[in-house]
Amino acid sequence: MRHISFKPSMLSDPADRRWFAGWLLRARRATKAAIADAEAVKPTAFKDAIWSDLKAFLLKRVFRGKCAYCESRVTTTDFGAAEHYRPKGGVTYKREGRVKVVEVGGKAHPGYYWLAYDWRNLLPACGQCNGGPGKMNQFPIAAGKSHVNSHKTARSPVKLDAIEDPRLLHPYYHMPEKYLRFGVDGVIAAAPEDTGMGAESISTYNLGRGDLDTTRKDYQEKVWDEFLKVLGNDTSFV
Numbered sequence: 001m002r003h004i005s006f007k008p009s010m011l012s013d014p015a016d017r018r019w020f021a022g023w024l025l026r027a028r029r030a031t032k033a034a035i036a037d038a039e040a041v042k043p044t045a046f047k048d049a050i051w052s053d054l055k056a057f058l059l060k061r062v063f064r065g066k067c068a069y070c071e072s073r074v075t076t077t078d079f080g081a082a083e084h085y086r087p088k089g090g091v092t093y094k095r096e097g098r099v100k101v102v103e104v105g106g107k108a109h110p111g112y113y114w115l116a117y118d119w120r121n122l123l124p125a126c127g128q129c130n131g132g133p134g135k136m137n138q139f140p141i142a143a144g145k146s147h148v149n150s151h152k153t154a155r156s157p158v159k160l161d162a163i164e165d166p167r168l169l170h171p172y173y174h175m176p177e178k179y180l181r182f183g184v185d186g187v188i189a190a191a192p193e194d195t196g197m198g199a200e201s202i203s204t205y206n207l208g209r210g211d212l213d214t215t216r217k218d219y220q221e222k223v224w225d226e227f228l229k230v231l232g233n234d235t236s237f238v
Helices: 014-039 048-061 157-164 197-205 210-230
Strands: 081-084 092-095 098-101 122-125 180-182 188-190
Touching: 014 048, 048 081, 048 122, 180 197, 188 197, 188 210
Parallel strands: none
Antiparallel strands: 081 122, 092 098, 180 188
């Protein structure tokens, strides 16, 4: 996982800017409809084509075809997923290996329906990071904080972050290298100075799964081989 500097205003290609402007218009309309459904106490009729289109755009223009969480090439094994950082429908958290439903006021959290089409809440992810046993609908927050369950409390991710204090790393807003460390044989662990976000992200995104360890180990060995070639295979310094 690495930091990604991206905002729609950073797009330099006129065609990309036009595409994103059109997408934002579709997203705003869909958001209004989702909020109207929630206020009418109706099931939300989500339009997945909207976030799927953004996923395709981000994979091609921003994330270089890689998962926002594990950095595996998404299209190697599947078409990838439009991952909602804050789940759009229903929220869970994991404690002691068990997944539990988040409840607010004695009722199951409805999900962050008002962020279902917010570009800041949508990231391209591989099937393993997005699905089981990866993130799915998990959204852990800091102890003592409460999950916001209505658009009337806070509309934007920034305001929500101030209230909830999320425990998951987001590539747009965090510098993962401050929270994560990679060791011998591709293992991943929380950094010594981690505030809990690194450990929670490793667990929730399932970044320590075996296939990732193997891939990271392979890359480490390739880098080491190239390093030795540059030094003319002189290992006397080791």
